[in-house]
Amino acid sequence: MSFLDYFISALFLQAGYNSALVAVGAGLLGLSAGSAGAFIFLRKRALVSDAISHATLPGVGLAFMIMVAFGSDGRWLPGLIIGSAVSSAIGLVMVEWITRKTRLTEDAAIGAVLSVFFGFGIVLLTIIQTMSSGRQAGLENFLLGSTAGMLISEAMTIAIAGALAAGFVFLLRRPMTLVAFDPDYAATTGVNVRNIDLAMMGLALIVTVIGLKIVGLILIVALLIIPPVAARFWTNQVGPMIGIAAGVGGLSGYIGAVLSAAEASLPTGPIIVLVAFGFFLISALFSPLRGGLASWLRHQRFQRRVHRRQGLLSLARREPIYDGLTIRILRRAGMIRADGVATARGRIAAEKAARDEARWAMARRILPDDSAIERYDGLTPIERMMTPDQIAEIDHMIQTAQGAKA
Amino acid sequence: MSSAKLVAESGKILDVAAKDAPLTVRGLTVSYGNKPAVFSVDASIPAGSMTAIIGPNGAGKSTFLKGALGVVPRLSGEIRIFGKLFDEARDRVAYVPQRASVDWDFPARVIDVVLMGLYGSVGLFRLWRARHKQQAMECLKRVGMSDFADRQVGQLSGGQQQRVFLARALAQNAEFYLLDEPFAGVDAATERAIVSVLKELKSEGRTVVCVHHDLSTVAEYFDRVLLINVRRIAEGPVETTFTAENLQETYGGRLAATHIDELHLA
Numbered sequence: 207m208s209f210l211d212y213f214i215s216a217l218f219l220q221a222g223y224n225s226a227l228v229a230v231g232a233g234l235l236g237l238s239a240g241s242a243g244a245f246i247f248l249r250k251r252a253l254v255s256d257a258i259s260h261a262t263l264p265g266v267g268l269a270f271m272i273m274v275a276f277g278s279d280g281r282w283l284p285g286l287i288i289g290s291a292v293s294s295a296i297g298l299v300m301v302e303w304i305t306r307k308t309r310l311t312e313d314a315a316i317g318a319v320l321s322v323f324f325g326f327g328i329v330l331l332t333i334i335q336t337m338s339s340g341r342q343a344g345l346e347n348f349l350l351g352s353t354a355g356m357l358i359s360e361a362m363t364i365a366i367a368g369a370l371a372a373g374f375v376f377l378l379r380r381p382m383t384l385v386a387f388d389p390d391y392a393a394t395t396g397v398n399v400r401n402i403d404l405a406m407m408g409l410a411l412i413v414t415v416i417g418l419k420i421v422g423l424i425l426i427v428a429l430l431i432i433p434p435v436a437a438r439f440w441t442n443q444v445g446p447m448i449g450i451a452a453g454v455g456g457l458s459g460y461i462g463a464v465l466s467a468a469e470a471s472l473p474t475g476p477i478i479v480l481v482a483f484g485f486f487l488i489s490a491l492f493s494p495l496r497g498g499l500a501s502w503l504r505h506q507r508f509q510r511r512v513h514r515r516q517g518l519l520s521l522a523r524r525e526p527i528y529d530g531l532t533i534r535i536l537r538r539a540g541m542i543r544a545d546g547v548a549t550a551r552g553r554i555a556a557e558k559a560a561r562d563e564a565r566w567a568m569a570r571r572i573l574p575d576d577s578a579i580e581r582y583d584g585l586t587p588i589e590r591m592m593t594p595d596q597i598a599e600i601d602h603m604i605q606t607a608q609g610a611k612a
Numbered sequence: 613m614s615s616a617k618l619v620a621e622s623g624k625i626l627d628v629a630a631k632d633a634p635l636t637v638r639g640l641t642v643s644y645g646n647k648p649a650v651f652s653v654d655a656s657i658p659a660g661s662m663t664a665i666i667g668p669n670g671a672g673k674s675t676f677l678k679g680a681l682g683v684v685p686r687l688s689g690e691i692r693i694f695g696k697l698f699d700e701a702r703d704r705v706a707y708v709p710q711r712a713s714v715d716w717d718f719p720a721r722v723i724d725v726v727l728m729g730l731y732g733s734v735g736l737f738r739l740w741r742a743r744h745k746q747q748a749m750e751c752l753k754r755v756g757m758s759d760f761a762d763r764q765v766g767q768l769s770g771g772q773q774q775r776v777f778l779a780r781a782l783a784q785n786a787e788f789y790l791l792d793e794p795f796a797g798v799d800a801a802t803e804r805a806i807v808s809v810l811k812e813l814k815s816e817g818r819t820v821v822c823v824h825h826d827l828s829t830v831a832e833y834f835d836r837v838l839l840i841n842v843r844r845i846a847e848g849p850v851e852t853t854f855t856a857e858n859l860q861e862t863y864g865g866r867l868a869a870t871h872i873d874e875l876h877l878a
Contacts, residue, residue: 248719250715380731383728384731387714387715387725390678390683390709390713393681393683394702394705394707395702396702442719443720443724444720444724575805577758577760580769580801581760
């Protein structure tokens with residue numbers, strides 16, 4: 207079977223029970239990572255989760271050694287997960303403690319904890335390689351993740367824990383939103399900010415330790431952060447953002463696991479992260495809300511409207527126009543002739559523009575608190591922002607003012 | 613609560629007459645590091661009053677509010693809200709933080725921020741109902757922002773953001789409103805809108821406290837002042853307490869004598 211055939215059959219869960227379960231497990235892991243990561247991203251604590259994930263390594267090594275000392279082969283996944291959870295929790299507490307009790311900032315604390323724990327973990331792994339007992343082969347897969355030879359029980363553990371973590375995120379979404387946006391206000395409404403922060407990082411910790419096997423500790427932070435960053439391009443609301451982040455994370459995990467299962471030499475973690483990056487790239491470029499392309503087009507359109515408006519006002523004041531873009535826009539719209547003289551259409555449009563400017567100036571004086579004044583972008587036709595009655599009143603005031611002057 | 617508990621750490625006994633006042637503070641000290649930002653401040657805010665907290669930059673005005681509300685840990689001092697500990701009375705209090713204290717590029721629309729004021733009454737599990745949205749819209753209307761309900765909060769001007777914050781506090785339907793610099797850097801329309809809402813609150817018998825910067829509007833907007841410069845300088849009605857002498861003491865040399873003259877004080 208070719209790679210592509212296998213990939214397609216695996217994608218639709220036709221490649222055997224085992225690989226289907228691994229793919230679903232990776233998908234649920236991604237789902238929980240994306241939704242928990244959304245809050246970590248909004249709270250601006252992405253790097254803390256990086257410290258948490260690197261702090262798992264000594265736990266993996268020590269758990270392995272302890273299990274071997276008790277006569278097992280040291281590869282029992284729940285044991286390794288518990289070990290990694292304990293050591294990353296210690297790392298998290300140390301980051302918090304250093305930030306709170308010393309004058310060091312959080313980024314310095316993260317740098318210190320991350321490198322020391324990771325270094326210690328590598329030393330332990332090196333010692334383990336020289337041990338005569340235990341089945342140490344494959345332990346280094348916790349660095350970059352692997353689905354090769356994964357047991358069904360392991361995939362089940364990951365799937366269930368991932369689903370639980372996602373459910374936990376849903377329950378805590380309101381206090382976490384409040385703390386991420388405005389922690390001082392949250393505190394006055396009875397939210398325990400410190401506990402919510404701990405719960406947030408606790409979720410990152412859970413996602414990290416259950417993701418160790420599939421994604422690996424070096425790259426799990428990417429699965430926490432890339433999905434919410436991609437999701438942010440599509441929406442201006444927290445709820446949909448969590449949903450999209452969960453979806454991007456879930457699809458990345460699922461597709462990445464299938465891809466790496468189709469070609470056994472591909473490490474799972476990096477593939478999942480690259481798939482997530484693909485989603486990010488599509489979002490950053492093509493989202494109609496905040497994507498680069500849409501922003502660029504909106505800016506172009508806005509610039510053209512500004513030039514057109516300024517050109518018309520210049521015509522109304524009978525001033526010459528020098529700006530090349532303004533001339534091109536007015537010519538294309540049939541407002542001026544090649545020699546720069548206004549056409550009949552141009553004169554009408556220019557008069558209208560000048561009249562609207564005067565109307566807005568009057569409106570600002572007589573209706574200073576009207577919300578149309580606040581919403582006005584300087585370009586939208588006045589008819590779309592004010593009622594005919596309001597415009598009539600403004601015109602009346604203008605005439606009165608002119609009468610008074612004359 | 614036993615009367616023994618009313619003994620403040622500074623040794624003074626809480627004023628029995630003002631026991632149920634919206635806010636009673638005795639000997640509040642808050643420090644960042646080992647430098648007190650607020651030192652042993654006493655204050656008593658009577659019900660239905662509108663109080664301006666006044667003092668120079670770095671005098672601890674905001675810290676006083678945050679200390680009173682437990683947002684920052686206090687070193688010492690006794691706080692009572694309506695005669696109770698804050699935890700027991702928080703439903704009756706609404707806080708409006710400084711606008712600059714949050715990142716406005718947050719994925720939230722105007723209506724979403726106002727709905728945050730209803731989190732307490734909606735609870736953890738329940739979903740939003742039409743009734744909640746309607747309540748939030750009414751609060752937006754009171755600050756003149758109902759046309760902006762679906763805007764992303766980052767697209768608003770500073771003054772509009774300030775009004776959204778006020779609307780969120782209104783949604784809490786509290787009896788006691790504490791605002792941190794609601795008039796800082798806002799446009800004239802916003803200032804008028806906020807003042808009229810605050811006066812409405814007062815006319816409904818609610819209590820308002822604002823950290824305030826602009827000495828020229830104190831007498832117009834407020835009926836009481838609390839002058840702070842790390843320590844409490846003076847507290848009382850505007851007519852008797854907002855005096856040139858007290859201001860000079862609060863601001864020291866930082867407030868030129870000509871400045872005080874322009875205020876036309878009693």
